[in-house]
Amino acid sequence: MKFESYWLDTAPPFEHAESAPPEGRFDVAVVGGGFTGLSAARTLSRAGASVALFEAGRIIGEASGRNGGQCNTGVAQDYGALVARLGRDRAQRCYRAYADAVESVERVIRDERIDCNFLRHGKLKLAAKPAHYEQLARTCELIRQDVDRDVEMIPASRIGEEVASPLFHGGLLQRNGGQMHMGRFGVGLATAAARHGASIFEHAAVSAIDRRASGVRIATARGEIEAKQVLISTGASQTGPLQWYRRRMAPVGSFIVVTEPLDRERLDRLLPKRRAYVTSRIIGHYFRVTPDDRLLFGGRARFAMSNVRSDAKSGALLRAGLEATFPELAGVKLDYCWGGLVDMTRDRLPRAGSHDGLYHSMGYSGHGVQMSVHMGERMAATLLGAADANPWADFDWPAIPGHFGKPWFLPLVGAWYRLQDRLH
Numbered sequence: 001m002k003f004e005s006y007w008l009d010t011a012p013p014f015e016h017a018e019s020a021p022p023e024g025r026f027d028v029a030v031v032g033g034g035f036t037g038l039s040a041a042r043t044l045s046r047a048g049a050s051v052a053l054f055e056a057g058r059i060i061g062e063a064s065g066r067n068g069g070q071c072n073t074g075v076a077q078d079y080g081a082l083v084a085r086l087g088r089d090r091a092q093r094c095y096r097a098y099a100d101a102v103e104s105v106e107r108v109i110r111d112e113r114i115d116c117n118f119l120r121h122g123k124l125k126l127a128a129k130p131a132h133y134e135q136l137a138r139t140c141e142l143i144r145q146d147v148d149r150d151v152e153m154i155p156a157s158r159i160g161e162e163v164a165s166p167l168f169h170g171g172l173l174q175r176n177g178g179q180m181h182m183g184r185f186g187v188g189l190a191t192a193a194a195r196h197g198a199s200i201f202e203h204a205a206v207s208a209i210d211r212r213a214s215g216v217r218i219a220t221a222r223g224e225i226e227a228k229q230v231l232i233s234t235g236a237s238q239t240g241p242l243q244w245y246r247r248r249m250a251p252v253g254s255f256i257v258v259t260e261p262l263d264r265e266r267l268d269r270l271l272p273k274r275r276a277y278v279t280s281r282i283i284g285h286y287f288r289v290t291p292d293d294r295l296l297f298g299g300r301a302r303f304a305m306s307n308v309r310s311d312a313k314s315g316a317l318l319r320a321g322l323e324a325t326f327p328e329l330a331g332v333k334l335d336y337c338w339g340g341l342v343d344m345t346r347d348r349l350p351r352a353g354s355h356d357g358l359y360h361s362m363g364y365s366g367h368g369v370q371m372s373v374h375m376g377e378r379m380a381a382t383l384l385g386a387a388d389a390n391p392w393a394d395f396d397w398p399a400i401p402g403h404f405g406k407p408w409f410l411p412l413v414g415a416w417y418r419l420q421d422r423l424h
Contacts, residue, residue, distance in 0.1 A: 001315075003308055006258045006290065006336040008065045011183025014058070016194035017202045021223035026052045026199075028383060029218045029227035031206050031240070034064035035369065036233035036361050038189045038200075039108070039376025040383075045196035047384055052227065053198055054220050056205035056239055060186030063235050063368060066340030068256060068286045068298045070276040071369045072123040072177035073099045073148070076348040080139050085347075088146065094349065095147045097391040098367070099176055101374035106178070108373060114188030116180045117291040123177030123276045124154070126168040132280040136172040143174075150175045163277065164270045165325050179276050179288055182369070189373075206240045211357055229383050232360040233376070235368070236343035244355060247399040249363050250407050251341040253306045255314035256298035257322065258290065258336040259329070267293060270326055285321055294335070297322045306339030314339060342366045346400055352379060352392040359383060363397075 002009060028044050030037040033055025041053045055061070075082055075094050083091040109118050127133035136153065143151050154162055156170045163171075194200055201222060208219040215226045234242060236251035267289055271277070278286045285299040297318055315337035323330045345351060345363040352361035352375055359382065361375040381389035 001334050002336050003311055003338060005066045005338045007183035011187050014187045014190050016191055018199050022052055022201050022225045023223055025226045026050045028229045030231045030233060032233035033059040034062060035372035036376045038193050039373045040231055040380040041198040042193040042196055043377045043380035045193060045198040051198040052225050053200045054204045054206050055202050058202055059190045063340050064186055065182055066338060067182060067369060069179050069182055069288055069296060071102060071105055071179055072276055073102050074174055076365050076367045078139055080142050092147050101370035102176055102178060104374040104377060105370050112188060112192040114185055116185035116188060118178060118180040120178040121273060121275045122173055122175040124162055124171045124173050126171040126277060126279045128280045130169045133170040140172050162273055167325055177276055181291055209241055230358045231379055232358055235362050236341040247403055248397050250344045252344045253339050254300050254342050255311060255318060255339040256296060257315050257318045257334045259295045260333040260335050261293045306341060311337055311339040350392050351395060351397045352390050
């Protein structure tokens with residue numbers, strides 16, 4: 001079994017990174033080579049701006065290349081709870097931002113002709129308990145009334161047509177959801193940004209960001225530049241001078257296993273609709289079929305940071321979850337196991353705006369595939385002068401009390417969530 005991301009291991013190489021050291025002056029420096037940074041670099045370069053993008057490792061090497069491969073509409077929280085907390089108008093704007101984000105991904109794929117196995121088969125949220133089904137039904141009705149008519153409840157009597165598992169009691173189907181090969185998409189997005197003129201520097205960790213009268217100095221492991229504007233798009237990165245951002249997000253580990261290729265007949269029986277699937281538990285699972293007929297199965301198996309040892313422990317827990325969900329896969333060979341960090345905000349909503357003269361977009365809280373691409377475009381428009389481009393501009397972002405960068409509280413949070421899953 002490989003302890004590395006399936007998406008990264010099966011992606012084509014990125015062949016357009018800059019080989020020379022960074023130097024000179026640019027209109028915009030982008031810090032972070034995931035989907036947000038690459039999307040922003042593409043959009044800015046197309047508009048004629050000179051762009052230097054810096055990534056500490058390989059492009060899409062972190063969250064963008066280590067996720068569950070889903071590209072879904074819908075907020076991370078229950079929509080009804082969001083309405084109760086934010087009010088109907090604001091909750092509608094949040095939901096519609098995610099719907100717009102899926103459209104942004106599909107448009108970029110089409111415009112840049114990125115070969116990434118994009119499918120729009122919808123997302124099915126599976127009720128793990130009968131009471132969860134009733135809650136999902138109430139949410140479904142609110143969504144249908146407010147923001148999306150194309151949603152449907154699949155009752156327990158029909159859930160076997162969707163998922164051949166003994167665990168579920170129906171589900172909420174949102175058809176405006178998709179999936180793709182994250183590695184191929186990321187390399188395609190980076191290639192498009194480079195083709196439009198962006199300078200992309202891999203293995204160039206940023207060590208200092210200093211404001212000057214003439215602009216901002218960006219010092220990296222490979223050299224330094226000066227830029228008129230800076231966009232921070234690092235997500236949950238634990239390196240570099242980013243303490244202000246770290247205090248506002250909890251880096252939560254998310255873990256994934258991928259099986260050996262399975263025969264089509266078995267997959268047609270287990271998951272005939274080939275949707276993106278998530279379960280309703282707080283510490284639940286997500287899964288889908290890969291382009292080469294493997295089953296990808298993930299979740300927050302342990303509230304811990306990702307490393308080789310932690311990933312292996314989480315992989316064992318995920319195998320147990322996979323076999324409970326699909327008993328006929330007991331003993332199936334697992335070819336991949338890996339983890340990554342989710343940039344979780346307190347309310348699980350993104351944050352984008354500016355602080356101390358630097359722009360930022362991050363905090364996608366496990367729903368970043370679509371929103372990162374969308375917000376790269378939106379923040380590029382903001383830097384270019386569009387005053388109303390940022391859908392998250394009116395959300396404040398206080399620090400998490402007691403959090404100074406290292407998530408000492410994760411085991412406590414995990415214990416609380418496990419208790420809530422048992423009780424509710």
